[in-house]
Amino acid sequence: MTNTAKKFYDATAKLYDSRHDNDTARYLRKRENKMIKKYARGKVIDIGCGTGCHLDAERTGIDISYNMLMECKSCKNLIQSRAEELPVKTSVFNTAICMFSTLNLCDADKATEEMNRILRNNGIAIISVSSVRGGEKKTKNMRIEGFRMKINTFTKKELIDLFRKNGFESLEFHGMFKSQKPYWGWYRNFSLCEKIKLFLDKLPPSSRGRMYIAAFRKL
Numbered sequence: 001m002t003n004t005a006k007k008f009y010d011a012t013a014k015l016y017d018s019r020h021d022n023d024t025a026r027y028l029r030k031r032e033n034k035m036i037k038k039y040a041r042g043k044v045i046d047i048g049c050g051t052g053c054h055l056d057a058e059r060t061g062i063d064i065s066y067n068m069l070m071e072c073k074s075c076k077n078l079i080q081s082r083a084e085e086l087p088v089k090t091s092v093f094n095t096a097i098c099m100f101s102t103l104n105l106c107d108a109d110k111a112t113e114e115m116n117r118i119l120r121n122n123g124i125a126i127i128s129v130s131s132v133r134g135g136e137k138k139t140k141n142m143r144i145e146g147f148r149m150k151i152n153t154f155t156k157k158e159l160i161d162l163f164r165k166n167g168f169e170s171l172e173f174h175g176m177f178k179s180q181k182p183y184w185g186w187y188r189n190f191s192l193c194e195k196i197k198l199f200l201d202k203l204p205p206s207s208r209g210r211m212y213i214a215a216f217r218k219l
Contacts, residue, residue, distance in 0.1 A: 005105045006064045007188055008147040009050075013067035017052050023190040024182040027198060029053060031129055031213055032099055037047030039124045039171070039215045042094025047083050047115070048196045049075075060093075062086060091120045098127045104151045107211035112166040125168060128213040129154055131175065145187060156207050159214065168216035175209025177201055182210060 012019070036054060046054050049061030052072030057182070060077040063069050069078045081096070082086050083106045096115045103111060115125050132138050132153045140151045160170050180197035182188070190198060201209070 004149050005145060007142065008149060009065035010067040011065075011147070013051070013065060013071050016068065016071065019185045019187070022183060022186055022188055023195070023198060024184060024186075025178075025200075028128065028176065028211065032126075032173070034099060035126050035172070035213055035215055039126055040095045040097065041124070042099065042116055042120075043092065044095040045088070045093045045118065046097040046099075047086070047111070048100070049078075049099055054097055054099060060088075069212075071111070071185050082106065084114060084136055086114045086219070088118050090117050094120055094123050096124065096125045097132070098122065100128055101151065103127060103128065103129045104148065104153060104203050108152065108154075108162060109166070110192050112162055112168075116167045116218055121218060123218040124171070125163070125216045125218070127213075127216070128176075128211060129159065131159075131212045154212065156212065159212060160173060163216045167219050171215040173207060173212065173214040176211040176213060178209045 009081060018204060032054065034072060044059040044060045046059055049055055049063050049072065050068050052061055052075050055061045056074035059075060061069065061072060061075050062079045062081050064082055072078055077159050079087060082100055088133060090091065096119055098115065128155045132155050138153050140153060142151055144151050156173065163170065179200045180194055
């Protein structure tokens with residue numbers, strides 16, 4: 001993950017949860033939790049855990065931002081680290097969670113390789129990332145809260161190939177926000193029209209969307 005991203009999350013840690021208290025994040029978290037409930041088992045690590053929405057007392061959380069870790073309330077097993085160089089032993093976890101923008105901001109190839117290293121045989125990686133949509137550029141320059149960051153997005157094929165290259169097979173893959181454009185970090189709720197579009201996003205599951213959520217198994 002870039003140094004700029006680290007500075008951004010350190011500076012905005014106390015605002016992170018309130019900035020994401022909106023329909024976009026609630027829908028995303030609901031879909032993430034459904035996938036986690038289905039696939040997570042055994043010893044679990046959350047890479048890029050942020051303020052810990054997917055953590056509990058038994059799980060391990062890793063984030064590049066010390067200030068984000070300090071906002072975690074439900075977990076004491078916290079480590080400050082980059083996703084590309086995890087300070088944990090080889091083959092110790094059954095499940096790796098890596099949600100939202102972590103893979104978009106770091107060296108995704110190295111981070112995925114690290115997931116393979118720390119997972120036991122048949123271990124599961126559960127991820128969500130920003131995707132490429134239509135004719136969009138795969139690399140986006142964004143300005144958030146005064147910080148300029150480069151975000152790398154993925155096509156479905158690129159994401160599956162990335163994990164396959166690093167020793168995983170695809171178990172499940174969905175696109176989110178096919179109709180409704182998400183509003184990241186907005187202090188707002190969806191209008192009636194936007195809520196209808198969000199409802200349509202749920203019917204049926206699709207491989208297209210502005211976000212991907214997927215589960216992979218280590219071979």
